[in-house]
Amino acid sequence: MMSPKKKILVIDDDEAVFGFLHIKIGYLYELVTTTEPELALDLAVSEAPDLVLCDIDMPGKSGGDLAVEFLECEALRHIPFAYLTSFVSPQEVRDLRGNVGGRRGLAKTTQAPEMIQIIEQLLH
């Protein structure tokens, strides 16, 4: 019996990222995506994801700002929150023991298996 797929909310201003993620990990997780950081909070409240992956460098609101907003919101602060970024390489993330800018982080160019490994860690 398969347990229901975990839901991941992905926030990035580049839709190509969603395409990539759908292909690489979409079979394992249900993906909810948005390119609008402004809408992220409302989407999170309505969708109740198990994990939030968020790009850092976005026009308007940055990933850091969103992280703080998530933390300050009663309903959302318990959801694991990680950066999904191309500021760091997969090896750098390993070197930093997964800590990117004070939060859990994931390099965009991480190979799928390692990405899944890291996501599983974040979900538990």
Next chain:
Amino acid sequence: MISKKCLVRPRRWGLLPKTAFTITWMAIVAGAFSILMAMVLMRDRAESNTMRELGELLDTVASTVQIACFTEDEALAAEVVRGLLSNSAVLGVVISANNHDLARNYRTSSGVADTVGGAISAIEGRLVRRVASPFDPEQTVGEIVLEPDPAAISRSVADDVQFVGLLLGVQWVVIGGGLLVLVLLNVVRPMKILSDRLHRMDAKSGARLSPPVGQENTEIGRLATDINELAAGLVGAIDHATEQTRYLQEAKEQVDAQAQQLEAKNAALARAMQVQEEVERIARHDLKTPLSSIAAIPALLRRNWRPDKDQEVLLAMVENSAKRVLRMVSLSLDLFRMEEGGYAFSPKAVDISALVLGITQGMADEARAKSVDFHVSGDEPPVWAYAEEILCYSILANLLKNALEAAPRGTTVRVSIQPSLPVRLLIHNDGEVPVSVRASFFNKYTTYGKSQGTGLGTYSARLMARIQLGELTMETSEVAGTTLELVLLPLPEWEIPRTALGASLGAPATSPGTDVAIPALRVLLVDDDPDNTLIMKLFLPSPPLRVGTASNGREAVEACRRRRPDVVFMDIEMPVMGGFDALRRIRTLQLEQGVVASTIIAFSAHDDEASRRRSVAAGFDLHLGKPSSQDEILTLLASLGCDGRSTNAVPEVTVWIDEDLFEAVPGFLASRRAPVALLRQTLESGDREFLRQLAHKLKGSFGMYGFKWAAQICRELEDNHQSADLKILALQVDALEQHLAHVNVRSRAQARGIFSVKPGVENDVSEEKDPSD
């Protein structure tokens, strides 16, 4: 010069003189007050007394005055007046009869005057008496008026006051003095004694204040007692505080000592880490390089020489042994990383069945010698697991070897592969694990009689199994024998390779020269180790390659000056001039010469991310780790264009995409046209910050999908957005657009068939050289 300030000390009055002074003062004031009161009271008394006296005086002369008035005898009256005036209290007398004066007189300063006439001033207190007839008391015959002398009153008062004053004074002196003495003796002196004693007392030494004699039961005694208690309390508190300070001091010293210890430990730890890194480095450089050379030689020999059967056996032994040792060295380093959690598991499709077959075939001779059979059951290959090939090979080799060694003569080692999900592999041998060893079977450094055992075998096998998200378990009994069960991840759907994968490590390497199309490049090998150079030369088929050598950086520069090579394999650590220096010089040289820059590959024993980055940052086109296999090197050369431009300096002609992403690529590329066009517009408008943001985005997405060169170009745009000339950036954007328009996109699955390399190796190569990292 002593300042005035120092000399002016607060004047301290002794208690005794002060009290005496105060009491004396009070006595004086009281005395003065008393005298004043006395004066006031005395005056009244004096006046009334005087009046009475004068009255009595008149009484004595009454009869005469009567006669005088009766007979109106002036002479007699005068006589009486004179007599009266002789009294000092009398100022003036008037005797009158029948309304005319008989005689009057008053005293002047010169004595008794004898004047008739002169009004008597109307002073209060005049004594007026009527004179009655001597013979008839009812009949008034005259009047006599007596004027008292005020001065006399005053004198009288003064006399009285003097007296009173004297009396009071004596009283006050006596009483006051007595009081003073009393107070001084009973209150002040004891206090002074107490004060002196307190002043001289040294409480800390335990001295206690004793009240003056006779005062033990008074308030002074109580004061002394209270002071003693207070002193005792204070001394106690001071002692307590001192003790506390001492404890604190000790604690502080302890903390300091511990901090020092900690520092020492940290230093030791750092040194240990250093040592470990040194070991790694040594292992890589000193062990792995020679080993890989040795391992490669049989293959090279086979190219030009057909060995006979016996020779082939020897060759295979050399090859296998060398490779095994090589693997063990790598493995021990990887094991460490696995233990520390720094190992990144990157699984791919692994044909477990083929591995088992290969290993058992390799052990065939040994097995025959022991009359032990290997029986492998299960599906025909391929049986796929989602794992890492090298790790699986290690595990299986280890377990199979153990099984072979543990199996009694003439028995069979059964290997059954169950293609369930997950993948299950059972290795069974007769014979049991000794009871004493069972509990620690998988522990580090546990051996049981294996002559060649390092004790790491089962430990590392389980570690590797777990790293691959699998498990290794052991069951043993006398009856059932020993069974080891290996569980591995099943292959996810998309990972099932479309083409059959054949090669295992045990199989002899095919000669790759026939498969790879290598352009006719001029290659320069730069290495101070002649063995390495030799191997490399043998690797490189010549023709079509033209291979030159240099043993240090300076020779390399000279070589480049003489004749431009297309590709340079540059060792880093060399005497005289190292790789980085040589690189710089060659770049400058070629710029000056105006020739196309050679592809310079850093060929280094350091294969870690930091070293790669450093090489690329220094300007190397590529970084290759030593040792690299011939296949890797030839692949690399094949990927270079005819003029030897590196994949980084010139766009890839072909981009290899992961199979699962392959279908999404056209859509992806289409989605990139607009941002790239935006790049050009941003350049024209000169908004460098927005350029950076855009380039950053594109770098990420290109990297994700596998467009390495495109990602690298975007990365350069991002890095240089502030400093570089806009025209140069524009050229790069041009190149990017061209690349995206003309690039040949191929799926990785297709790539596997071409080079006959181990599955996953090619991925490793291109992934590791990810320029967006």
Next chain:
Amino acid sequence: MKMRSLILVLLLHLSSPAEAGELVVVVNAASGAGQLSRDQVINIFLGRFRQFPSGLTAEPIDQPEDGPLRAQFYRLLVDKQMTEINAYWARLIFSGRTSPPLKAKSSDEVLRLLSSRRGGIAYMNKSEVNHLLTIVFTPNHDQ
């Protein structure tokens, strides 16, 4: 002292017959002096005012000092003892303003003096009074 004098007076009073011994104050009939009051008599005899109402100067005459009449007279007139009268005159003598009454040596001298002096005034027993004399005052106890 007063007590004794009182007893003495009483004794004297008891001893002497009332009417025969009654003392009267007389003047020369030719003086023309009328009746006198007690005060006037006192004034004359004690030197205060020696003048008859008619203006005639009065010349008081005393009975001899050792006789009983003098004491009786002054006793009846001012209720004073002879010693007191004497002390009275003693004080006045030195001043010279007024003099004591003429001192007669005997009763006969009194008569003689009276007849010789026009202003003469004396006191005697009523029995002795002749036609040449006029009684001007009678000192009684209760006057």
